[in-house]
Each structure stands twice: as structure tokens, then as C-alpha cells.
Amino acid sequence: MKVTAKICGLKDAASLDAALAGGAGMVGFVFFPPSPRSLPAGKAAALMARVPAGVDRVAVLVDPDDALLDELVARTPVEILQLHGRESPERAAAIAARTGRRVMKAVKVKDAADLDGAAVYEPVVDHLLFDAWPPSRDGALPGGNGEPFDWPLLAGRRFGRPWLLSGGLTAENVASAVAASGAAGVDVSSGVERSPGVKDPARIAAFLDACAAL
Numbered sequence: 001m002k003v004t005a006k007i008c009g010l011k012d013a014a015s016l017d018a019a020l021a022g023g024a025g026m027v028g029f030v031f032f033p034p035s036p037r038s039l040p041a042g043k044a045a046a047l048m049a050r051v052p053a054g055v056d057r058v059a060v061l062v063d064p065d066d067a068l069l070d071e072l073v074a075r076t077p078v079e080i081l082q083l084h085g086r087e088s089p090e091r092a093a094a095i096a097a098r099t100g101r102r103v104m105k106a107v108k109v110k111d112a113a114d115l116d117g118a119a120v121y122e123p124v125v126d127h128l129l130f131d132a133w134p135p136s137r138d139g140a141l142p143g144g145n146g147e148p149f150d151w152p153l154l155a156g157r158r159f160g161r162p163w164l165l166s167g168g169l170t171a172e173n174v175a176s177a178v179a180a181s182g183a184a185g186v187d188v189s190s191g192v193e194r195s196p197g198v199k200d201p202a203r204i205a206a207f208l209d210a211c212a213a214l
């Protein structure tokens with residue numbers, strides 16, 4: 001089975017190149033200053049210029065204001081806007097209309113009712129992404145926490161948009177995660193890092209090898 005892999009939180013050329021060489025279908029860049037993975041638009045634009053046609057460039061955003069959206073559209077060749085905050089369906093639709101870019105809504109999951117909540121986004125977004133709710137500790141980010149959720153919740157569920165599984169994935173567990181959830185796409189950030197915000201090209205290669213073996 002061919003699984004689309006997204007490598008997220010890229011900040012340097014060596015890690016981006018490892019993602020591209022390993023066959024990532026999407027590469028993600030974080031625009032959220034509290035994150036150790038955040039980077040300015042100018043640096044992201046330089047990295048995005050290395051990405052060949054056929055690989056989607058994703059901007060990870062948390063309740064972005066219009067100024068940030070306008071800056072990203074003007075300064076970077078981003079294809080997909082990943083909304084990882086508390087954006088309503090109306091705001092997601094407005095973001096798609098304003099930017100002309102594809103939108104991916106992150107839905108936080110701890111139980112089946114959370115999955116039901118994805119339905120309201122299906123008419124207005126292009127992709128869904130399922131991630132764990134952030135831990136309750138102080139300072140936790142809205143995503144990128146390396147936290148998995150109960151993957152079998154997704155088994156047999158059908159959604160009106162293509163979707164990615166994320167949250168705590170690694171080279172070691174991605175096969176189990178795909179088998180348990182039925183995901184056709186996976187997304188990883190913490191699981192291919194040496195420390196928060198520092199990607200490891202060898203771990204990126206191992207993750208993508210594990211995906212290619214599925």
C-alpha cells in the first residue's frame with residue numbers, strides 16, 4: 001500500500017533534502033513563534049524553493065491572522081495551509097477564499113465524538129488531519145507534542161476528504177499505526193528529531209523507509 005508521508009517542522013536544508021530523497025509527498029514548515037520549529041517567511045521561502053513539483057509545501061498555522069496569511073502567500077510558494085488551532089469552519093472557508101490555497105484542518109482526537117466533529121469541515125477544506133489533543137501541562141503546544149491517540153478509533157471510518165494521521169508517529173510505530181487506523185497518509189514531526197525543533201536526517205530517512213515498506 002502506498003502511504004503518503006508528510007515530514008513536518010523542517011528548518012534546515014539537510015533535513016528537507018532527506019525528506020525529499022526519501023520520497024515525502026508533503027513537507028511542512030511551522031509559522032507559530034512559540035514552537036521551537038517556527039521559522040520566518042523569508043527562510044521558509046528559501047527552503048521551499050528546493051522542493052520539486054509533485055511535493056506539496058505545507059504551512060502549519062495556529063489561528064492565523066490575515067496579515068500572516070497575506071505574507072505567506074506573497075512571499076512563499078506554499079500550496080497547503082494546515083490549520084492547527086481553533087479555526088471554525090467559517091474561518092477555514094474564509095482562509096481558503098482569501099488565499100486561494102488548499103486548506104487542511106487539524107482535528108484533535110481523544111474519542112469517537114471528536115472524529116464526528118470533522119464533518120463540519122468537510123464542505124470547506126481540502127484535507128483533514130487527525131492529531132492527539134495536546135497534553136494539559138503548562139506550555140504545551142497545540143501540536144508537535146509527540147503524543148499519539150487511540151489509532152483504532154479511525155478504523156473503518158470514512159471521511160469526505162483525504163486525511164492524514166499524526167501524533168507521536170515514529171519509524172518504529174508507523175506500520176502499527178497505519179494497520180490500526182487504515183490511514184493512507186501519515187505526518188510526523190517530533191518522531192524524526194534529536195531534540196525539540198532539531199530534525200535528524202537519519203531518522204527522517206528511517207521513517208520514510210518504514211512508510212515505503214508498507
Ligand SMILES: O=C(O)c1ccccc1N[C@@H]1O[C@H](COP(=O)(O)O)[C@@H](O)[C@H]1O
Pocket residue numbers: 008009028030032035036037038060061062084129131141142143144145146147166167168169187188189190191
Ligand atoms: O510542530 C509544531 O511545533 C506544531 C506547532 C503548532 C501546531 C502544530 C505543530 N505540529 C503538528 O503537530 C502534529 C503532530 O506532531 P508530532 O509528530 O506528534 O510531533 C503534526 O501534524 C505537526 O504538523
